[in-house]
Amino acid sequence: MIARGFHIERGGRAGAAWALAAAVALAAAPAYASSATLGLLAQVFAYIALASLWNLLAGFSGLVSVGQQAYVGLGGYCLFALTMFAGVPPLLAIPLAGVVGAALSIPVAALLFRLRGAYFAIGSWVMAEVFRLLASQISALGGGSGASLPIRVVAAVAASRQAREFAIYWASLALALLVIGLIVWLLRSRWGLALRAIHFDEAAASANGVDVRRVKFVVYGLAAFGTSMAGALIFLQKLRISPDAAFSVNDWTAYVIFMTVIGGVGRIEGPVVGAIVFFALRLTLSDLGSLYLLMLGVVAIAAMLKAPKGLWGAFAEKTGFEFAPLGQRVVYDNQTGKPAAAAGGQGDKP
Amino acid sequence: MEWANSILQGVLTGGLYALFAAGLSLIFGVMRLVNIAHGDLIVLAAYLALVVTQTLGVDPLTSLALVAPGMALIGYGLQRFLLNHTLGDDLLPPLLVTFGLSVIVQNGLLEVFTADSRRLQAGGLETAAWPVMPGLSVGALPALQFAVAVAVVGGLQLLFYKTAIGRAFRAVSDDAETAELVGLDNRHVFALAMALSLAIVAIAGVFLAVRANFDPSIGPARLIFGFEAVIIGGLGNLWGTLAGGIILGVAQAVGAKIDPGWQLLAGHIAFLAVLAFRPEGLFPRVRH
Numbered sequence: 001m002i003a004r005g006f007h008i009e010r011g012g013r014a015g016a017a018w019a020l021a022a023a024v025a026l027a028a029a030p031a032y033a034s035s036a037t038l039g040l041l042a043q044v045f046a047y048i049a050l051a052s053l054w055n056l057l058a059g060f061s062g063l064v065s066v067g068q069q070a071y072v073g074l075g076g077y078c079l080f081a082l083t084m085f086a087g088v089p090p091l092l093a094i095p096l097a098g099v100v101g102a103a104l105s106i107p108v109a110a111l112l113f114r115l116r117g118a119y120f121a122i123g124s125w126v127m128a129e130v131f132r133l134l135a136s137q138i139s140a141l142g143g144g145s146g147a148s149l150p151i152r153v154v155a156a157v158a159a160s161r162q163a164r165e166f167a168i169y170w171a172s173l174a175l176a177l178l179v180i181g182l183i184v185w186l187l188r189s190r191w192g193l194a195l196r197a198i199h200f201d202e203a204a205a206s207a208n209g210v211d212v213r214r215v216k217f218v219v220y221g222l223a224a225f226g227t228s229m230a231g232a233l234i235f236l237q238k239l240r241i242s243p244d245a246a247f248s249v250n251d252w253t254a255y256v257i258f259m260t261v262i263g264g265v266g267r268i269e270g271p272v273v274g275a276i277v278f279f280a281l282r283l284t285l286s287d288l289g290s291l292y293l294l295m296l297g298v299v300a301i302a303a304m305l306k307a308p309k310g311l312w313g314a315f316a317e318k319t320g321f322e323f324a325p326l327g328q329r330v331v332y333d334n335q336t337g338k339p340a341a342a343a344g345g346q347g348d349k350p
Numbered sequence: 351m352e353w354a355n356s357i358l359q360g361v362l363t364g365g366l367y368a369l370f371a372a373g374l375s376l377i378f379g380v381m382r383l384v385n386i387a388h389g390d391l392i393v394l395a396a397y398l399a400l401v402v403t404q405t406l407g408v409d410p411l412t413s414l415a416l417v418a419p420g421m422a423l424i425g426y427g428l429q430r431f432l433l434n435h436t437l438g439d440d441l442l443p444p445l446l447v448t449f450g451l452s453v454i455v456q457n458g459l460l461e462v463f464t465a466d467s468r469r470l471q472a473g474g475l476e477t478a479a480w481p482v483m484p485g486l487s488v489g490a491l492p493a494l495q496f497a498v499a500v501a502v503v504g505g506l507q508l509l510f511y512k513t514a515i516g517r518a519f520r521a522v523s524d525d526a527e528t529a530e531l532v533g534l535d536n537r538h539v540f541a542l543a544m545a546l547s548l549a550i551v552a553i554a555g556v557f558l559a560v561r562a563n564f565d566p567s568i569g570p571a572r573l574i575f576g577f578e579a580v581i582i583g584g585l586g587n588l589w590g591t592l593a594g595g596i597i598l599g600v601a602q603a604v605g606a607k608i609d610p611g612w613q614l615l616a617g618h619i620a621f622l623a624v625l626a627f628r629p630e631g632l633f634p635r636v637r638h
Contacts, residue, residue, distance in 0.1 A: 064445050066386070111622060114629035115581070117441050118384030122577045123625070126618055129574060133615045249570065254453055261446060290457040297453035304446050305435055 006332045010188075015323035026173055030166045038165055042172035042237055044279050049179040049230045050252065051259040051271030053223045056183050058257075059266035060192075061219045062199050064117075066253050067124030070108075070131045071101045071224050073246030075231025077135055080241055083153040085140070090157045091171060094232040101228025102221050109220045113213065125249070132247035146242025154239060168237055175233055179226045184268060184324045186222065191215060192326065250293070258300050264310025268324045273312045351485040353607065358486065360603030364596030365496030366561070369554035370576030371583075371591045372502055373547035379586055380519045380543040381437060381526075383444050387452035389573030391548060394455055395421050395555025396564050400468055410470040410560050418552040425548030429541040437540070452569065459566035467563035476560060495557045499595070502550055503588050509546075510588075519543055571614075578621040584631025593633055 030038060050072070057063040078097035082088040088096060108127055115123040136144040158164045186192055194215045197205035206212050231252075235241050245251070255278065263274025285292050307314060316322055370392060377383050385391075395417055402413040428451075436443035478490035510516040518539050521529040530536050558564060558572070575598060583594025598617050605616020624632060 058442060062441060064441055066445075066449060111625050114625055118378075118382075118445055119577070119581070121445055122384065122386070122574065123581075125570070126574055126578065126621060129571075130615065130618045130622070133611075133618070137611060137615075250453075254449070257446060257449060265442065290460040294454055294457040294461065297450040297457070301432070301447050301450040301454075304443050304450070305432075308443070 006330050008328050008330055010325060010328055015321065015325070019323050023173075023177060027170070030169060035162070035165055038169045039237070040279070042169045043234075044275055045172035045176040046230050046234050046237070047256065047259065047275045047278070048176045048272050049226060051256045051263070051275055052176075052179050052183055052268075053226045053230070054253075054256045055260045055265060055267075055271045056186075056219060057223050059260065059270070060187060060199065061195050061216065062202075063216060063220060064121045065124040065223075066121050066249065066257075067126070067128035068223070068227050068256070069247045069249055069252035070124070070128035071105070071227035072231035072234065072252040073128070073131055073135060073243070074101050074104065075228035075233075076235035076241050076246045077138070077141065078228065079232035079235055080141055080147060080149065083156070084147075084150060090153060090236055091167065094171065094175075094229050094236070097232035098225045098229035101231075102225035105221045105224030106217070108224075109217055113216060128247055128249070132243045135246065136243040142242070144243060146240065146245070149236075149239045149241075157236070168233075172233055172237075175226075175229055179230075180268065180272070180324075182222065182226070184326070186219075187268075187326050191218065195219065254293075254296075258296050260310075261300050261303050262310055264312035264314075264316075265308070267310070267312050267316065267322075268326065269312045269316070269322065270310050274310065277311065355486050356603045356607045357600055358488065359492065360600035361596050362489070362492035362496045362599070363603065364579075364592075364599030365492070365499035366554065366557055366595070367575045367579045367598050368499045368592040368595030369495075369502060369550065369557065370572050371579035371595055372499075372506060372588065373550040373554070374573075374576045375580050375586075375588065375591050376506065376550070377543055377547045378580075380523050381540050383433065383437065384448070385547075386445065386448040386573065387455055387569075388448075388551070388576060389571065390452045390455040390459075390569030391421070391424075391551050392555045392558060392572045393459065393564060393566060393569040395548075395552040396470070396559035397459055397463055397468075397566075398552075399470060399556045399559055400463075403470060410472050410556050411475075414552060414556055417556060418549045421548040421552040421555075422545040425544040425546075425551075426541045428548075429544035430537060433544065434537050434540055452573075456566050456569055463566065465565055465567070467565040468559070469563050470556070470559040472560045491557075491560060495561070498553060498557070499592060502553065503592050506550075507588055515539075515542065575617070578617065581631060582621055582624045584634035586635035587631070587633050590631060590633030590635070594631070597632070 026041070029041065033041070050068070054065070054068055057065050057068075075094075075097040078100050079090065079093045082093040082096055083090050112120055112123045112127060135141070141147045154164070158167045187195065194205065194210045197208065197210055198212055198215060202212055231246070235246065238245075259274030259278045260271045261274070262277055263272065264270030281296075282292075285295070288295070303310060309317065370389070374385065374388050377385060398417045398420060399410055399413045402408065402416050403410055406413070406416075432447065432451075433444065436447045472491070475491050475494070476489075479487045480490065480493075481487040508516075510519060518529070518534055519542075521532075521534060522536050522539050526536055529539075554572075575595075579594035579598050580591055581594070582597050583590030583592070597620060601620035602613050602617040605619075606613035608616075
């Protein structure tokens with residue numbers, strides 16, 4: 001028998017157990033939390049989904065977009081159109097909005113991928129502006145001034161007010177879990193390996209047989225799918241939509257970037273931590289108005305320059321703990337007393 | 351004749367867009383930096399001009415004597431103490447730091463000047479016009495603005511190819527490491543490029559402020575117009591950028607003529623069409 005002296009494993013069972021426990025506790029929240037808390041948590045979940053998807057693009061795939069509000073708005077408008085004009089049940093309209101977003105992302109990506117690097121970022125913003133201007137031409141949905149979701153559509157979510165709140169809460173939690181699950185699955189698959197190869201050196205990845213264009217299309221499409229669903233959900237929470245709110249760069253991109261940078265770019269846990277910190281800050285400082293945004297800008301710049309790994313990155317490096325490790329680690333089985341050594345955490349660059 | 355008038359106004363507006371674009375194009379050319387705060391800095395320059403005109407009682411164009419050096423100084427400091435630290439192989443830091451800067455400038459202006467719209471008065475220059483023929487006239491301000499845009503682009507071209515600093519710009523652009531080896535101080539050269547970019551931003555800001563109302567929120571749209579002019583014209587070609595600005599201006603004017611709601615959309619569509627059919631731009635740089 002050949003003794004290699006070590007084996008390779010993913011690890012992270014403890015992290016998975018903690019994550020599962022947290023998910024169960026959150027799923028049971030309607031039993032013990034107030035209606036205001038549920039509403040707030042539902043918003044946090046939606047932002048966790050948005051920030052995780054932005055992180056998938058910018059942190060893992062090198063596609064820095066400042067135009068994801070295009071899909072938030074698109075998702076919101078799909079929800080309104082599908083429920084008001086096609087009689088689709090609101091909760092079913094959410095995944096349908098995701099499908100519309102994913103389908104539309106194909107021609108959009110075909111155009112935007114012609115712009116490289118930083119110009120892709122501004123190009124994505126132009127695209128979001130185009131979406132906003134087109135939405136304000138839809139007179140059936142109130143044109144530039146927007147529309148409210150009719151009572152009959154709201155009632156179609158669930159009969160009682162409390163049941164509606166529960167349904168929207170669970171839908172938001174499910175979306176956040178689905179998005180994080182999808183991203184972890186994607187990054188652990190061969191797509192994830194390809195992504196990391198592209199991120200480190202696009203030319204080398206391409207030379208080694210990675211179809212760079214195809215990988216980027218898939219990632220961009222997946223992000224569009226999730227972001228559109230999040231958009232539909234957000235405007236189901238808000239019950240009112242207008243082009244300026246739906247395609248707001250502040251609400252759907254600036255905040256999301258702030259969360260991801262503070263939490264830790266390029267880590268699964270980063271956006272989750274960032275979203276929680278962001279909402280905690282907002283609860284205490286939101287009275288400051290534009291000063292609050294100004295502060296967020298300063299903090300984001302300082303974090304980018306002084307602590308580019310973010311809060312979670314600093315924590316993970318100190319403790320070696322990850323909820324959802326993406327790398328593999330080598331575990332020594334021999335008796336030389338050599339301890340199990342951690343190798344290849346997701347933040348390490350070869 | 352109405353159509354001719356619209357198109358003429360579009361061409362002249364294109365000069366302003368070329369001014370938005372020139373500073374953007376310059377720093378991308380020299381250090382591959384895309385400044386997301388570019389539009390907000392244009393608006394900042396407009397507010398600086400507002401303060402100078404109000405305190406000194408001078409007209410907006412004279413205020414440039416102070417605003418342009420002021421913006422250049424801001425640009426030099428910004429690059430030297432902040433943006434130089436973001437340059438490297440990774441795309442994310444410069445983008446996110448300039449994005450953060452955009453949020454800071456926008457909300458800082460909001461805090462100081464409120465959301466009210468402002469306008470600079472240029473003592474009758476805004477309304478003066480020369481009739482070309484019956485029904486077709488050229489406004490003095492748009493004409494001046496167009497002439498200034500041509501002068502700025504021409505001046506940049508001369509600076510790049512005929513002066514020592516232009517040689518340094520081209521050297522760090524071609525190969526920053528080698529440029530450093532032969533004695534250039536890259537951090538200083540980059541900071542000079544940003545200073546020059548923001549001096550042009552100052553000119554753009556003053557014309558913007560005389561031409562139309564402005565408020566702290568309009569920066570991002572200026573960034574987008576400048577960006578579209580750069581891409582339509584072709585990366586790295588300054589005269590192409592002027593042409594790109596003109597095409598964007600004409601597209602918007604024609605769109606507005608069809609339906610006022612289509613003004614901006616028509617400009618974006620022109621940009622997307624160029625991206626679809628000629629992704630390298632209409633006038634890509636010819637290698638000498």
